[in-house]
Amino acid sequence: MLRRYVAKRLLIAIPSLLIASIVVFTLPRLIPGDVVQLMLAEKAYAKDLAELRAKLGLDRPIYVQYFEWAGRVVRGDLGESLWTRRPVIEEIGQRLPVTLTLAVMALAFALCIAIPVGVISAARQDTLADFVARSAAILGLSVPGFWLATLLIVLPAIWWGWRPVGEFVEFSRDPVGFIRQLLLPAVILGIAASAALMRLTRGMLLEVLRQDFVRTAWAKGLAERGVVLKHGLRNAIIPVVTLLGTQLPQIIGGTVVIEYVFGLPGMSRFLFDAINQRDYPVIQGVNLLVVSTVVMVNLGVDALYAVLDPRIRY
Amino acid sequence: MAGETPRSIASLPVETRVGTDERLAPAARPTLAPARSAPAGGGRGILTRLARFARRKPLGALGGVIVLAMLVMALFAERIAPYGYDETIRGARMKAPSAAHWLGTDNLSRDMWSRVVYGARVSITVGFLTIGLAVVLATAIGVSSAYFGGFWDLIVQRVVDAWLSFPYLIIILSVMAVLGPGLGNVVIALAVLIAATNSRVIRGATIAVMQQAHVEAARAMGCGHVRIIVRHLLPNVTATIIILATIGLGAVILAESALSFLGFGVPPPHPSWGGMLSGSGRTYMFRAPWMAVWPGVAISLAVFGFNMLGDALRDVLDPRLRGS
Numbered sequence: 257m258l259r260r261y262v263a264k265r266l267l268i269a270i271p272s273l274l275i276a277s278i279v280v281f282t283l284p285r286l287i288p289g290d291v292v293q294l295m296l297a298e299k300a301y302a303k304d305l306a307e308l309r310a311k312l313g314l315d316r317p318i319y320v321q322y323f324e325w326a327g328r329v330v331r332g333d334l335g336e337s338l339w340t341r342r343p344v345i346e347e348i349g350q351r352l353p354v355t356l357t358l359a360v361m362a363l364a365f366a367l368c369i370a371i372p373v374g375v376i377s378a379a380r381q382d383t384l385a386d387f388v389a390r391s392a393a394i395l396g397l398s399v400p401g402f403w404l405a406t407l408l409i410v411l412p413a414i415w416w417g418w419r420p421v422g423e424f425v426e427f428s429r430d431p432v433g434f435i436r437q438l439l440l441p442a443v444i445l446g447i448a449a450s451a452a453l454m455r456l457t458r459g460m461l462l463e464v465l466r467q468d469f470v471r472t473a474w475a476k477g478l479a480e481r482g483v484v485l486k487h488g489l490r491n492a493i494i495p496v497v498t499l500l501g502t503q504l505p506q507i508i509g510g511t512v513v514i515e516y517v518f519g520l521p522g523m524s525r526f527l528f529d530a531i532n533q534r535d536y537p538v539i540q541g542v543n544l545l546v547v548s549t550v551v552m553v554n555l556g557v558d559a560l561y562a563v564l565d566p567r568i569r570y
Numbered sequence: 571m572a573g574e575t576p577r578s579i580a581s582l583p584v585e586t587r588v589g590t591d592e593r594l595a596p597a598a599r600p601t602l603a604p605a606r607s608a609p610a611g612g613g614r615g616i617l618t619r620l621a622r623f624a625r626r627k628p629l630g631a632l633g634g635v636i637v638l639a640m641l642v643m644a645l646f647a648e649r650i651a652p653y654g655y656d657e658t659i660r661g662a663r664m665k666a667p668s669a670a671h672w673l674g675t676d677n678l679s680r681d682m683w684s685r686v687v688y689g690a691r692v693s694i695t696v697g698f699l700t701i702g703l704a705v706v707l708a709t710a711i712g713v714s715s716a717y718f719g720g721f722w723d724l725i726v727q728r729v730v731d732a733w734l735s736f737p738y739l740i741i742i743l744s745v746m747a748v749l750g751p752g753l754g755n756v757v758i759a760l761a762v763l764i765a766a767t768n769s770r771v772i773r774g775a776t777i778a779v780m781q782q783a784h785v786e787a788a789r790a791m792g793c794g795h796v797r798i799i800v801r802h803l804l805p806n807v808t809a810t811i812i813i814l815a816t817i818g819l820g821a822v823i824l825a826e827s828a829l830s831f832l833g834f835g836v837p838p839p840h841p842s843w844g845g846m847l848s849g850s851g852r853t854y855m856f857r858a859p860w861m862a863v864w865p866g867v868a869i870s871l872a873v874f875g876f877n878m879l880g881d882a883l884r885d886v887l888d889p890r891l892r893g894s
Binding site for chain 2: 394406527531
C-alpha cells in the first residue's frame with residue numbers, strides 16, 4: 257500500500273521536476289546582458305565574440321542546448337563554470353557542506369525552541385505564558401533576518417567592543433571553530449522556522465487535547481505530564497513533521513541573505529555571485545540541485561507521514 | 571477531498587502559513603463562512619463593530635492601528651516628514667538622534683525620520699500592487715483549477731508544484747536578475763510567486779464550496795459556468811481571499827526588503843527600508859548605528875502589524891477557527 261503510494265507520488269513528482277528543469281535552464285538565459293560580452297570587456301571585436309560564443313556552445317538553438325544539458329545532468333555532469341572553468345559539481349561540492357551544516361543547525365535550533373514552547377503554550381492556553389509565546393512567534397515571523405544579523409553584529413560591538421572574527425574557519429582545520437562560527441547565523445536563520453513550527457505545534461496539540469480519549473486519560477487520573485506529552489503530543493506531532501520538511505526550502509532561501517551578511521562561502525553566496533556574473537552553468541546547477549532536493553524531501557515527508565500515522569491510507 | 575494529499579500543507583511557504591498553520595491544511599477544510607452576512611451583529615454601526623473587534627482581539631486591534639499608522643504615513647508623507655527623502659541638510663552628516671533629527675541623519679546628511687516615513691510609501695505601494703495582482707492571478711488559477719478539474723487541473727497543479735519547489739528567495743533573485751531592479755519588476759516577480767502559493771489555498775476552499783448543495787442546485791437549474799463561478803463560488807471564498815491578502819501583505823513587505831537589501835529591489839534614491847539597511851547602512855553601521863537600526867524597526871513593525879491583523883481577521887471571518 258505504502259509502496260504504491262510512494263510510486264504514485266514519484267510519478268507525480270517527475271513532471272514537476274521536468275517543468276522545474278526547463279525553468280531552471282531558461283531563466284538564466286533571459287538575463288539581460290551577455291556573459292560573452294562581460295568576459296571580453298567592451299572593446300572586443302565581433303569576431304572574438306562569435307568565436308568565444310561558439311567555444312562555449314552558446315551559438316546553437318536553445319532547445320538543442322537544453323537537451324544536451326539535460327543529457328549531461330542525468331549522467332551527473334553539471335558543466336563547468338564559465339568564469340573559473342572548473343566543474344560546477346566540484347565547486348558546489350566545496351561549498352555545500354557550509355550551507356548544509358547551516359541549514360541543519362537552523363532546523364535543529366527551530367525544533368528545540370518550537371516544540372517545548374508550543375506544548376507549554378497549548379497546555380496553558382490563554383494564560384500570560386501563552387500570550388507571550390504567541391506574540392513572540394508573530395514577532396519572530398516579522399523581523400527580517402538580515403536586520404537581526406546586523407543588529408547582533410553592531411550592538412555587541414558598540415556595547416562591549418566585541419567584534420566577530422572576520423576570517424572563515426575550514427572544517428578540516430578546526431571542526432569546533434567551524435561549528436562555532438555558524439552558531440549565530442544558524443540561530444537567526446532558525447527563528448522564522450521555529451515560530452512557524454511553534455504555532456503549528458500549539459494548534460495541533462489544542463485540537464488533540466479536546467478529543468475524547470484525552471478526557472478519558474484525565475478521568476483515569478493520569479498526571480498532566482502523561483496526558484499532554486504521551487496522549488497529546490504524540491498525536492499532534494505528525495503535521496509538525498510534515499511542516500519540518502517544508503521548512504527546508506524556506507531555510508535554504510534564507511541562507512542567501514545570511515551567507516551574504518556573514519560572508520560565509522556557502523552555496524547560496526555562490527549562487528548570488530553567479531547571478532551577478534551571469535554564470536549560467538552555476539545558476540542552473542545550484543537551482544537544479546536545490547529544486548530536486550526539495551522535491552525529494554517532500555516525497556520522503558509524505559511517505560514518513562503515512563508511516564507515522566497508521567490511520568492514513570492512500 | 572479530491573486528489574489532496576498531505577503535500578498541500580507542505581507546499582505553503584512560511585509567510586502564508588502565518589495565518590493557516592494552526593489547523594489542518596486549508597485545502598482540507600470546507601469553507602462554511604456564509605458569504606454576505608457579517609460575522610457578528612450584522613446591522614449595527616461600524617464603530618460598534620470595531621469596538622467589539624478591539625475588545626475581543628486586542629492584538630488584532632493593535633495590528634490594525636499599526637497598519638493604519640503606516641497607511642497615514644504613506645499617504646501624507648509630504649506633511650509628516652520634516653524634510654524631503656533626498657534633501658541634504660548642511661552640516662548634519664551622520665548626526666545621532668536628537669530633537670532636531672529624531673532618528674539621526676545618514677552619511678549623505680539626510681534626515682532618517684523623513685526617509686523612514688517616505689519608505690512607508692514604497693513598502694505600501696509594493697505591498698498593495700503585489701497583493702492586488704497576486705489575488706487576481708491566484709483566484710483565476712485556483713478557482714478555474716478547482717471548477718474545471720480534470721486535465722486542466724492536473725497540468726496547472728504540476729506547474730504550481732514546480733514553482734513551489736523553488737526556495738522563494740532563490741527563484742525571486744533569478745527572476746529579478748532577468749527583469750532587472752525596479753519597483754514594477756519587484757511587484758511582478760513577487761506577485762507571481764505569491765499567486766502560486768495562494769492559488770493552492772483558494773483551490774482547496776473552492777473544492778469545498780463546490781460540495782455544497784447550493785452549487786449543485788445552481789448547476790441543476792442550468793446556470794452557466796460564469797454565473798456559478800461569480801454568484802456561487804467567488805462570494806464563498808472571499809473570506810479566504812481577504813485573510814490571504816492581509817497576511818500576504820506582511821510577507822510581501824518582508825520579501826521586498828530582503829530583495830532591496832540584496833540590491834535587486836527598488837533602486838535608490840527611492841527610500842526603500844530594505845535598501846536603506848544595505849550599502850551605506852552597512853558601511854557605517856559601527857560609526858552611525860542608527861542608520862542600521864531604524865529602517866529595520868520600521869520593517870518589523872509593519873510586518874508585525876499585518877500579521878497580527880491577519881491572524882485576528884482569520885479568527886473572526888472564519889467561524890470554524892473561533893475560540894482557538
